[in-house]
Amino acid sequence: MKQLFISLFLSATIYCGLAGQKLPLSYYLPEINYQSDIPTPEAFFGFQIGDWHLSHDQLLSYLKHISSLSARAKWVEHGRTYEGRPLVHLVITSEQNNKNLEALRLKHVSNTNPDLSAKLDLEEVPLVFYLGNSIHGNEASGFNAGPLVAYYMLAGKSQSIDKFLDKCILIFDPSLNPDGAQRFSTWANMHKNSNLTSDNQDREYSESWPGGRSNHYWFDLNRDWLSMAHPESRGRISIFHHWKPNVLTDHHEMGTNATFFFMPGVPSRVNPNTPKKNQQLTAKIAQYHVKALDKIGSLYYSEEGYDDFYYGKGSTFPDANGCVGILFEQASSRGHLQQSENGLLTFPFTIRNQVTTALSSLEAASDLRIELLEHQRAFFQDARKEAALDNRKAIVFGDKYDPARVNHFIEILRRQQIKVHHLAKPLMVEGKSFEPSSSFVIPMEQDQYKLILGAFQVLNQFEDSIFYDISTWTLPHAFNLSYQYIPKLSFEKGILGKEVTGLTPDAEPIAAAAKSGYAYLMEWDNYYAPKALYHIQKAGIRTKVFREGMTLGDKNYQPGTIMIPVQGQDLTPDQIHAVISEASKKSNVVIVPVSTGYTAKGIDLGSNGLVTLEIPKVAIIVGEGTTSSTVGEAWHLLDHRYGMVVSKIEANRISRSDLSKYTVIVLGGGSYQALGNGGAQQIKEFVQGGGTLIGIQNAINWLKSQNLVSVSFREVPDVDKKRRPYGAMTDDLFSLEIPGTIFEADLDISHPLGFGYRNNKIPVFRDGDLLLEPSKNVYATPLIYTSSPLLSGYLPRKFNGKMGGTAGIIVGSSGAGKIIMMADNPNFREHWFGTNKLFANAIFFPKAINNMGTEPAPRAGNE
Numbered sequence: 001m002k003q004l005f006i007s008l009f010l011s012a013t014i015y016c017g018l019a020g021q022k023l024p025l026s027y028y029l030p031e032i033n034y035q036s037d038i039p040t041p042e043a044f045f046g047f048q049i050g051d052w053h054l055s056h057d058q059l060l061s062y063l064k065h066i067s068s069l070s071a072r073a074k075w076v077e078h079g080r081t082y083e084g085r086p087l088v089h090l091v092i093t094s095e096q097n098n099k100n101l102e103a104l105r106l107k108h109v110s111n112t113n114p115d116l117s118a119k120l121d122l123e124e125v126p127l128v129f130y131l132g133n134s135i136h137g138n139e140a141s142g143f144n145a146g147p148l149v150a151y152y153m154l155a156g157k158s159q160s161i162d163k164f165l166d167k168c169i170l171i172f173d174p175s176l177n178p179d180g181a182q183r184f185s186t187w188a189n190m191h192k193n194s195n196l197t198s199d200n201q202d203r204e205y206s207e208s209w210p211g212g213r214s215n216h217y218w219f220d221l222n223r224d225w226l227s228m229a230h231p232e233s234r235g236r237i238s239i240f241h242h243w244k245p246n247v248l249t250d251h252h253e254m255g256t257n258a259t260f261f262f263m264p265g266v267p268s269r270v271n272p273n274t275p276k277k278n279q280q281l282t283a284k285i286a287q288y289h290v291k292a293l294d295k296i297g298s299l300y301y302s303e304e305g306y307d308d309f310y311y312g313k314g315s316t317f318p319d320a321n322g323c324v325g326i327l328f329e330q331a332s333s334r335g336h337l338q339q340s341e342n343g344l345l346t347f348p349f350t351i352r353n354q355v356t357t358a359l360s361s362l363e364a365a366s367d368l369r370i371e372l373l374e375h376q377r378a379f380f381q382d383a384r385k386e387a388a389l390d391n392r393k394a395i396v397f398g399d400k401y402d403p404a405r406v407n408h409f410i411e412i413l414r415r416q417q418i419k420v421h422h423l424a425k426p427l428m429v430e431g432k433s434f435e436p437s438s439s440f441v442i443p444m445e446q447d448q449y450k451l452i453l454g455a456f457q458v459l460n461q462f463e464d465s466i467f468y469d470i471s472t473w474t475l476p477h478a479f480n481l482s483y484q485y486i487p488k489l490s491f492e493k494g495i496l497g498k499e500v501t502g503l504t505p506d507a508e509p510i511a512a513a514a515k516s517g518y519a520y521l522m523e524w525d526n527y528y529a530p531k532a533l534y535h536i537q538k539a540g541i542r543t544k545v546f547r548e549g550m551t552l553g554d555k556n557y558q559p560g561t562i563m564i565p566v567q568g569q570d571l572t573p574d575q576i577h578a579v580i581s582e583a584s585k586k587s588n589v590v591i592v593p594v595s596t597g598y599t600a601k602g603i604d605l606g607s608n609g610l611v612t613l614e615i616p617k618v619a620i621i622v623g624e625g626t627t628s629s630t631v632g633e634a635w636h637l638l639d640h641r642y643g644m645v646v647s648k649i650e651a652n653r654i655s656r657s658d659l660s661k662y663t664v665i666v667l668g669g670g671s672y673q674a675l676g677n678g679g680a681q682q683i684k685e686f687v688q689g690g691g692t693l694i695g696i697q698n699a700i701n702w703l704k705s706q707n708l709v710s711v712s713f714r715e716v717p718d719v720d721k722k723r724r725p726y727g728a729m730t731d732d733l734f735s736l737e738i739p740g741t742i743f744e745a746d747l748d749i750s751h752p753l754g755f756g757y758r759n760n761k762i763p764v765f766r767d768g769d770l771l772l773e774p775s776k777n778v779y780a781t782p783l784i785y786t787s788s789p790l791l792s793g794y795l796p797r798k799f800n801g802k803m804g805g806t807a808g809i810i811v812g813s814s815g816a817g818k819i820i821m822m823a824d825n826p827n828f829r830e831h832w833f834g835t836n837k838l839f840a841n842a843i844f845f846p847k848a849i850n851n852m853g854t855e856p857a858p859r860a861g862n863e
């Protein structure tokens with residue numbers, strides 16, 4: 001492909017930095033011959049790429065059109081976003097290969113199966129390349145480079161293209177985040193001036209909250225490759241495992257004043273599970289980018305800033321799968337043109353760098369095909385050998401009381417092609433017992449051994465103390481599941497029951513509750529119990545909650561059990577039964593009819609000890625000054641998982657809003673400056689009038705600043721006050737923060753916020769360093785960090801011995817209302833299923849918390 005860049009160099013000198021200049025195709029693409037029956041992007045759109053930001057619809061219409069004209073491409077829809085946009089990829093290879101695609105795919109995939117791969121002639125095996133653009137929707141250069149790359153691959157006539165198409169298959173994923181991209185393109189186009197301005201203060205360059213980075217629920221999809229909470233990720237991972245690519249490129253943007261980054265990242269920050277060969281191949285491929293970017297005169301850097309540590313990211317996840325993941329980061333023009341420290345940064349220039357490195361990556365993969373295939377083959381062969389030598393033969397996990405949480409966990413494993421079996425007989429490992437009816441086993445000796453290690457990884461030693469993202473993600477902790485490795489000595493094949501073949505275990509559907517003329521009971525353990533409760537409440541049915549345990553017949557019920565009386569309701573017994581059946585069916589939660597109010601032990605059903613619940617009417621404060629990811633997580637949980645109606649109110653409109661419509665207001669995180677005095681006053685009145693405020697993480701700072709809560713922060717002084725080299729400053733500063741670490745906390749399961757939990761030790765995720773002293777009221781700290789709480793991840797030295805005994809949750813009050821402070825985000829990245837119930841409890845049960853058990857606001861707050 002060398003000759004391709006000669007003319008490119010000439011056009012670079014002419015066009016680079018000329019804003020508003022009409023650009024020829026040769027600015028972007030090599031001047032080779034192209035098939036005339038396939039339209040260029042410019043011919044199709046009526047403007048050149050880079051003149052406008054393509055919408056997702058435009059992008060797809062072009063790709064659909066050219067793929068219908070070319071025998072080199074197949075158009076495949078692999079999912080839909082929340083907003084109903086198609087998730088699409090093109091399979092691009094030679095016409096001949098496309099006729100024989102499934103056979104080639106099977107041959108390729110057999111390279112990941114050690115039983116078959118040893119006999120494969122790699123000359124015959126196609127390499128698979130996955131190219132993914134703009135998972136962050138407002139990082140538009142990759143997205144807009146897509147039509148050019150596709151045009152080049154479908155219409156281009158050259159030896160190097162033929163060489164690639166003959167031996168390789170390109171999975172071309174033009175938009176990893178369609179909803180975000182659509183949002184951003186609208187913003188950038190609607191603010192474009194006819195006479196471009198490079199003034200970064202122009203509205204074009206300051207996207208309104210929440211921006212186009214995230215998906216519909218404001219989630220950062222580039223943190224979701226392992227746990228797949230969203231449809232975009234599930235679709236993407238299904239293609240990934242269907243094709244088992246050898247190289248995956250992940251095209252992003254960074255700050256306007258930067259240049260261009262390509263991997264390898266920081267050498268000391270590679271996940272310890274990633275084989276050395278992976279980084280060697282990354283470095284070899286990098287030499288192709290070096291050559292290509294040198295030729296067009298673009299500045300770049302490598303081996304600093306970004307890392308290959310967290311398997312939830314697009315450029316690192318492939319590394320745990322025998323693939324080589326490569327991150328590209330282009331300085332962003334955000335809109336069409338910006339002044340930067342490196343001169344005028346035009347949108348076309350950013351697109352050209354993406355096109356150039358996409359092509360250099362394709363050329364590298366084509367040249368290094370055999371070596372990349374050998375790496376993939378060795379990766380899975382080595383995994384099998386290492387698994388055989390591993391003293392841990394299996395992992396057993398389960399939860400007796402909550403099949404929903406277990407099923408969600410199994411679903412992740414299954415989507416990652418990890419084999420899971422039912423447990424065949426009762427098992428006791430290291431003092432923990434597991435029952436066949438509720439437990440499962442993952443045998444270690446399987447093809448996805450390395451990914452199992454990655455997903456279950458407990459990290460406590462680090463070569464480096466700086467993390468681009470979080471320092472740990474141990475999945476069973478996120479799900480609060482009891483789990484244990486089974487060592488060789490206690491392992492026998494007989495414990496492996498039937499293999500789970502679907503995404504979740506086959507289970508009998510929940511039997512519909514028989515009709516009761518007296519009452520129904522629902523335990524609170526199930527992950528979806530809040531969904532069922534809300535469904536019942538929405539029908540106008542009165543519900544109550546047991547604050548203590550009781551025994552009815554021969555069954556023990558825990559605190560948090562919901563009681564639905566039949567008498568005294570607006571609905572008839574038949575109507576109530578219909579609602580109960582529907583709630584149970586929709587949420588897959590058991591609800592049982594009872595015919596007596598008399599309990600064998602504990603309070604009876606008619607006791608004053610039960611608290612009458614009210615349907616939660618929830619408002620989430622969003623907009624400028626709030627953290628879109630954390631408020632989005634709360635929104636997703638309530639709206640998408642629990643099926644609740646929630647309102648999202650702009651912070652700057654609170655002062656003019658009628659808050660009496662709500663029972664609960666969620667401050668999911670942020671500075672809340674935009675509330676102003678008027679908004680703050682409204683919120684104070686809301687609480688004092690009996691409303692519930694939930695403040696998460698740094699929202700607690702705002703609550704304190706408003707005198708709404710009495711809480712003191714534990715100060716953690718820096719360890720070293722000695723003179724340090726100036727050059728060490730950046731590293732020193734980074735290593736002062738808790739970068740995303742898992743701790744153990746003690747939960748008071750007799751407290752309404754602890755309802756639905758059976759074990760008082762739970763893992764919590766911490767990504768900030770707000771240390772709260774426990775409340776002076778001894779009943780008001782339902783969640784507290786244990787004395788040496790570190791479970792997994794990095795803990796900066798200055799926090800050693802400081803975390804233990806700090807509060808995870810404190811319940812405050814002001815007037816007639818409650819203020820629930822959560823030091824950690826219970827909805828972290830929407831796969832912390834284990835702590836979601838804490839948040840649900842704060843929404844559903846504030847009335848069950850006696851005011852005597854709260855820490856009142858300082859007096860000044862009541863004035």
Ligand SMILES: [Zn+2]
Pocket residue numbers: 136139252253
């Ligand atoms: Zn990005």
